[in-house]
Amino acid sequence: MKFFIDTANLEQIKEANELGILDGVTTNPTLMAKEGISGNEAIIQHYKYICEIVDGAISAEVLSTTYEEMIAEGEILAAIHPNIVVKIPMIKDGVKALKYFSNKGIKTNCTLIFSAGQALLAAKAGASYVSPFLGRLDDISTDSLNLIEEIRLIFDNYGYETEILAASVRHSMHIINCAKIGADVVTCPIQPILSLLKHPLTDSGLEQFVKDSQKMQ
Ligand code: E4P
Numbered sequence: 623m624k625f626f627i628d629t630a631n632l633e634q635i636k637e638a639n640e641l642g643i644l645d646g647v648t649t650n651p652t653l654m655a656k657e658g659i660s661g662n663e664a665i666i667q668h669y670k671y672i673c674e675i676v677d678g679a680i681s682a683e684v685l686s687t688t689y690e691e692m693i694a695e696g697e698i699l700a701a702i703h704p705n706i707v708v709k710i711p712m713i714k715d716g717v718k719a720l721k722y723f724s725n726k727g728i729k730t731n732c733t734l735i736f737s738a739g740q741a742l743l744a745a746k747a748g749a750s751y752v753s754p755f756l757g758r759l760d761d762i763s764t765d766s767l768n769l770i771e772e773i774r775l776i777f778d779n780y781g782y783e784t785e786i787l788a789a790s791v792r793h794s795m796h797i798i799n800c801a802k803i804g805a806d807v808v809t810c811p812i813q814p815i816l817s818l819l820k821h822p823l824t825d826s827g828l829e830q831f832v833k834d835s836q837k838m839q
Contacts, residue, residue: 624806625643628648630654646680647679647680648681680703682709693723717743754789757791770799770803785806787809789809
């Protein structure tokens with residue numbers, strides 16, 4: 623399973639990359655705005671910085687919502703670096719844009735996926751990734767892991783190569799369950815990834831080993 627970090631914060635991206643397990647980065651307008659990035663030049667420059675840090679798929683989301691504008695914006699984003707994946711919302715014009723970019727060999731990530739039907743449409747249109755949002759479904763008392771299972775089944779039934787990119791991942795159990803179900807990628811902030819390495823028996827075991835190692839010196 624691939625690990626992407628879900629942030630536009632360069633320090634956090636560097637920290638995750640230094641762990642040696644990072645396969646990519648996802649951003650969205652909320653995350654970019656949080657870092658104070660505004661204006662076309664600054665947006666492009668920020669994606670360049672991210673591409674310099676991480677050698678992997680970097681999702682850059684379009685800000686527009688009409689077909690023509692998404693195409694124009696996506697072309698500019700895709701030209702920044704070969705690793706850029708154009709992130710397109712799951713709307714009618716978005717499906718058309720996914721098909722356009724797929725025909726041109728430009729990678730896409732279809733975002734704001736909340737149902738299996740939406741994922742099927744995006745795969746049919748040639749999306750490279752679909753992003754089902756787990757945490758936001760859990761927030762409205764809906765079984766987000768069931769959605770991942772449904773999408774996995776559908777994609778396997780028809781051999782779709784579209785990767786399931788589990789997004790809005792909030793904690794380490796989301797990551798573990800996604801891995802059990804067979805999501806291709808999870809994207810989340812650094813904290814849930816760091817939680818994976820924690821176990822109290824590891825801490826107490828290491829404490830004892832360090833103590834005993836002093837008797838050996
Ligand atoms: C990723 O592609 C999404 O933009 C992101 O995971 C959304 O996460 P949130 O629901 O925590 O905002």
